[in-house]
Amino acid sequence: MKKSLFLLVLLFIGVTYASAQKQAEITFDKTIHNFGTFSEDHPKVKCSFTFTNTGNAPLVINQAVASCGCTIPDYTKEPIMPGKKGAIEVTYNGAGKYPGEFKKSITVRSNAKEELTRLYITGQMTPKTAKTANN
Template sequence: MKKTLFLLAMLVMSIGYASAQTKADIKFDKTTHNFGTFPEANPIVNCTFTFTNIGDAPLVIHQAVASCGCAVPEYTKEPIMPGKTGTIKVTYNGTGKYPGHFKKSITLRTNAKTEMVRLYIEGDMTAKEAK
């Protein structure tokens, strides 16, 4: 009788442990966006990164932080269910920045298997023509 109860308890605990192992997982369509060349006269550009929750649990983005104040990320705040998609819109504002090439990163903190993901934006801002 003790063996049966022990085996039953072990079975219940192992099922509980296995069900606790489900996690969200995030997959992006791309992790880098190149704006190409744009003029200093129109210094604000934006792009959207799309991701899918390929895990078994709801995906939550806890934080999105840009490497500088010139890049501002906006992200889906509500949990993303398994199989569903979400977006991260990044706006780069080159106002007051020196023309030329730039490369910035956006760090995401999530509840996914890979808890931290980095996205990159880059481009070339050309100088205004002197008059």
């Protein structure tokens, strides 16, 4: 009886351990994007952060939140199967912002092994070009 109970407990622990091993894992191609220099005349710039589910369970992006209202992330809403890719599209709109250097962050929350990932965008917006009047 004790031997049967011991084997049953051991089997339960083994099954629990094996099922706990299935987990999504998110791997980004890059975590920083530098827009370089762009003009305040065209203040809206976009980039894409591509990622792969390198785990062995479906990956779900629960949330992508920017550190500022001038930065808008849009992400893949469907579960990403193991080995497949997804993307987070980021739009930075510098309209109404002071020209100069900037660094913004996007916090990505998912069901991956590492729940939070932080992405960064940087760049430098130059002042509008002066317009000359024809008199």
